[in-house]
Amino acid sequence: xxxxxxxxxxxxxxxxxxxxxxxxxxxxxxxxxxxxxxxxxxxxxxxxxxxxxxxxxxxxxxxxxxxxxxxxxxxxxxxxxxxxxxxxxxxxxxxxxxxxxxxxxxxxxxxxxxxxxxxxxxxxxxxxxxxxxxxxxxxxxxxxxxxxxxxxxxxxxxxxxxxxxxxxxxxxxxxxxxxxxxxxxxxxxxxxxxxxxxxxxxxxxxxxxxxxxxxxxxxxxxxxxxxxxxxxxxxxxxxxxxxxxxxxxxxxxxxxxxxxxxxxxxxxxxxxxxxxxxxxxxxxxxxxxxxxxxxxxxxx
Amino acid sequence: xxxxxxxxxxxxxxxxxxxxxxxxxxxxxxxxxxxxxxxxxxxxxxxxxxxxxxxxxxxxxxxxxxxxxxxxxxxxxxxxxxxxxxxxxxxxxxxxxxxxxxxxxxxxxxxxxxxxxxxxxxxxxxxxxxxxxxxxxxxxxxxxxxxxxxxxxxxxxxxxxxxxxxxxxxxxxxxxxxxxxxxxxxxxxxxxxxxxxxxxxxxxxxxxxxxxxxxxxxxxxxxxxxxxxxxxxxxxxxxxxxxxxxxxxxxxxxxxxxxxxxxxxxxxxxxxxxxxxxxxxxxxxxxxxxxxxxxxxxxxxxxxxxxxxxxxxxxxxxxxxxxxxxxxxxxxxxxxxxxxxxxxxxxxxxxxxxxxxxxxxxxxxxxxxxxxxxxxxxxxxxxxxxxxxxxxxxxxxxxxxxxxxxxxxxxx
Numbered sequence: 001x002x003x004x005x006x007x008x009x010x011x012x013x014x015x016x017x018x019x020x021x022x023x024x025x026x027x028x029x030x031x032x033x034x035x036x037x038x039x040x041x042x043x044x045x046x047x048x049x050x051x052x053x054x055x056x057x058x059x060x061x062x063x064x065x066x067x068x069x070x071x072x073x074x075x076x077x078x079x080x081x082x083x084x085x086x087x088x089x090x091x092x093x094x095x096x097x098x099x100x101x102x103x104x105x106x107x108x109x110x111x112x113x114x115x116x117x118x119x120x121x122x123x124x125x126x127x128x129x130x131x132x133x134x135x136x137x138x139x140x141x142x143x144x145x146x147x148x149x150x151x152x153x154x155x156x157x158x159x160x161x162x163x164x165x166x167x168x169x170x171x172x173x174x175x176x177x178x179x180x181x182x183x184x185x186x187x188x189x190x191x192x193x194x195x196x197x198x199x200x201x202x203x204x205x206x207x208x209x210x211x212x213x214x215x216x217x218x219x220x221x222x223x224x225x226x227x228x229x230x231x232x233x234x235x236x237x238x239x240x241x242x243x244x245x246x247x248x249x250x251x252x253x254x255x256x257x258x259x260x261x262x263x264x265x266x267x268x269x270x271x272x273x274x275x276x277x278x279x280x281x282x283x284x285x286x287x288x289x290x291x292x293x294x295x296x297x298x299x300x
Numbered sequence: 301x302x303x304x305x306x307x308x309x310x311x312x313x314x315x316x317x318x319x320x321x322x323x324x325x326x327x328x329x330x331x332x333x334x335x336x337x338x339x340x341x342x343x344x345x346x347x348x349x350x351x352x353x354x355x356x357x358x359x360x361x362x363x364x365x366x367x368x369x370x371x372x373x374x375x376x377x378x379x380x381x382x383x384x385x386x387x388x389x390x391x392x393x394x395x396x397x398x399x400x401x402x403x404x405x406x407x408x409x410x411x412x413x414x415x416x417x418x419x420x421x422x423x424x425x426x427x428x429x430x431x432x433x434x435x436x437x438x439x440x441x442x443x444x445x446x447x448x449x450x451x452x453x454x455x456x457x458x459x460x461x462x463x464x465x466x467x468x469x470x471x472x473x474x475x476x477x478x479x480x481x482x483x484x485x486x487x488x489x490x491x492x493x494x495x496x497x498x499x500x501x502x503x504x505x506x507x508x509x510x511x512x513x514x515x516x517x518x519x520x521x522x523x524x525x526x527x528x529x530x531x532x533x534x535x536x537x538x539x540x541x542x543x544x545x546x547x548x549x550x551x552x553x554x555x556x557x558x559x560x561x562x563x564x565x566x567x568x569x570x571x572x573x574x575x576x577x578x579x580x581x582x583x584x585x586x587x588x589x590x591x592x593x594x595x596x597x598x599x600x601x602x603x604x605x606x607x608x609x610x611x612x613x614x615x616x617x618x619x620x621x622x623x624x625x626x627x628x629x630x631x632x633x634x635x636x637x638x639x640x641x642x643x644x645x646x647x648x649x650x651x652x653x654x655x656x657x658x659x660x661x662x663x664x665x666x667x668x669x670x671x672x673x674x675x676x677x678x679x680x681x682x683x684x685x686x687x688x689x690x691x692x693x694x695x696x697x698x699x700x701x702x703x704x705x706x707x708x709x710x711x712x
Binding site for chain 1: 340341342343344345346385484487512513514515516518519520521522523524525527528530531532543544547548551555556557570571572576577578
């Protein structure tokens with residue numbers, strides 16, 4: 001561990017490399033996390049299928065690339081197809097658990113997650129898949145720092161999708177309805193908002209965002225039917241840190257997590273990279289509950 | 301009218317059935333082998349390679365008249381169950397094959413984990429199991445008497461690359477002990493065995509290990525490890541983390557332009573690194589159990605190349621080594637049955653222990669722990685987007701290209 005820190009002291013550009021890689025991938029986590037925050041905030045459902053939506057988006061992009069099309073076309077295709085899937089899942093399963101106990105929704109989405117994994121395994125096979133974006137690499141700081149162009153594109157795309165979402169939530173009728181429902185579903189219903197439809201759109205929109213994230217994932221890394229859980233956990237963690245309904249906080253938390261975990265991977269060794277993520281989750285949950293308890297005391 | 305028709309058809313069917321039964325008994329009796337192989341779950345792809353290998357060998361042996369045991373000739377057949385890629389299910393199914401289906405001879409499942417779960421069951425019932433896809437060293441330290449493996453064990457997978465690195469250092473007039481090694485191994489029993497083999501060889505040669513990262517099973521990003529590799533400039537980078545590890549490594553080494561004179565890994569072919577990454581996969585050294593260009597042969601399939609051709613005809617893809625070793629396991633059974641002169645499990649077990657044969661897959665001879673010690677691992681190198689055997693020298697189709705050209709040269 002100390003010798004790894006020594007490397008960073010001896011060669012500061014590497015610090016830049018590690019942090020940059022972390023920040024760039026953090027943007028992809030941000031997408032899955034924002035979708036999760038949306039569903040959680042509006043429907044009070046913690047969706048455990050986030051990661052599987054991401055992986056499915058990746059597989060769809062693989063299929064698009066295999067059909068000889070530009071893999072970047074996979075992004076809209078995955079988003080549209082997953083929007084449809086999200087809608088279907090809401091209409092068949094998720095609508096039943098919206099007003100129920102949080103535990104029920106966890107169970108239901110966990111079940112869906114297993115189902116999706118197995119279906120992907122059946123449909124796309126158990127092979128590791130990835131797509132070459134055809135983009136190259138930039139060099140910086142005398143060649144010591146390499147910037148993978150596809151990661152930059154993924155980063156930019158994630159930010160653009162984030163901006164589009166903000167616009168959608170603020171400016172469109174549907175976005176306003178979603179926000180109204182999130183604030184008070186009963187009041188929204190009284191005011192004539194079809195909350196059932198709002199829920200369906202919210203869930204489908206979340207799936208679409210995850211699908212887009214999946215297209216970026218498969219061009220940056222690899223996908224495999226059983227890798228979804230890592231994205232679910234990271235999304236959950238980011239939302240816990242950032243809170244619901246604050247896109248800027250979600251992005252900041254996601255970038256921070258990306259950088260922190262990559263740093264941990266470098267200093268502690270790759271075996272502790274995910275352990276660090278889970279460890280951090282525990283720390284954050286403890287800290288949050290401690291802070292909440294204190295707030296309650298003050299209110300009293 | 302219709303009643304008469306029904307009666308007539310009934311009679312015809314009955315006669316047909318009788319004929320079929322008669323034909324069956326007049327032809328050859330069957331020896332049923334049992335196997336729990338993954339057709340669903342995360343090992344479904346490799347499970348398919350395994351069953352294809354088994355089936356091809358069984359079909360070929362039956363076409364050639366079956367197996368002569370004592371003075372009777374038997375045909376082989378296999379009873380399969382799907383273990384769903386979960387060890388608990390595998391053990392359960394082995395139990396079922398033996399106690400309910402009356403299977404007396406077992407073939408192995410796919411993967412070390414499944415083999416580990418099934419071996420105690422076959423051991424308990426005294427049923428021999430010849431397996432072709434469980435390479436973990438720990439399978440052969442339990443004192444199992446009924447377990448036989450035709451493949452090389454996992455600690456040998458990347459040893460050849462360390463030997464090659466030492467050789468290359470010597471051609472440069474340097475001591476092998478000057479070689480620096482960077483390692484990235486997944487945290488699972490198979491990859492850790494591979495790591496143990498590399499560490500033992502490195503220690504024997506006095507090489508220095510500068511990076512020793514362990515990848516968690518869910519990891520799909522190696523950039524932190526590779527940044528370290530870039531900083532410490534090792535002479536060899538060895539990676540093992542199943543298909544995920546190989547795919548991630550090849551992709552990120554290319555993207556991050558990591559220059560290492562020698563890069564060796566496992567599972568290149570299951571990760572399809574050539575198909576997926578094209579020229580970025582060039583120069584990678586890959587551990588393999590077997591290659592179609594090797595000169596082993598037997599009288600069932602002919603040469604290694606003949607097997608590859610027969611397999612391609614039957615299943616329409618090139619046989620990966622997983623399929624070849626699976627077929628070899630069936631050949632080993634046929635040979636042992638012939639020599640045992642009986643289908644009694646203990647007689648077959650003793651015959652298996654005395655196996656000393658050549659198959660298209662390589663020599664097979666088991667030591668007292670049941671592992672095959674007669675066949676070395678081989679190394680491929682990806683040269684011009686094709687796998688070329690570069691070690692051991694006996695089968696080398698071309699010398700290894702060393703050092704790997706830098707990315708600056710390659711991108712020109």
